[in-house]
């Protein structure tokens with residue numbers, strides 16, 4: 001893993017959470033840091049943060065169009081397991097045929 005050249009500075013608006021305000025406004029993504037939770041950092045950090053927000057919005061719309069259950073699973077996984085959520089996000093964008101079913105099932109998982 002490469003060491004960032006510039007120490008990332010936590011976003012002052014969302015206090016590093018990347019979330020600000022209600023979810024129905026821009027999906028609750030903090031505008032100051034574009035949901036990265038980081039205000040300043042090296043180029044790679046900021047680019048990765050920007051890409052995540054773009055991916056998140058694109059995936060959110062696809063999941064929302066698929067079904068209400070899938071959307072609930074998407075939001076649940078985001079909170080429960082961020083690492084797995086990132087994989088699911090990639091699967092949604094890659095058009096993996098089973099991912100919407102899996103998300104819908106996850107919405108009802110214990």
Ligand SMILES: [Zn+2]
Nearest residue numbers: 011014030033
């Ligand atoms: Zn922020």
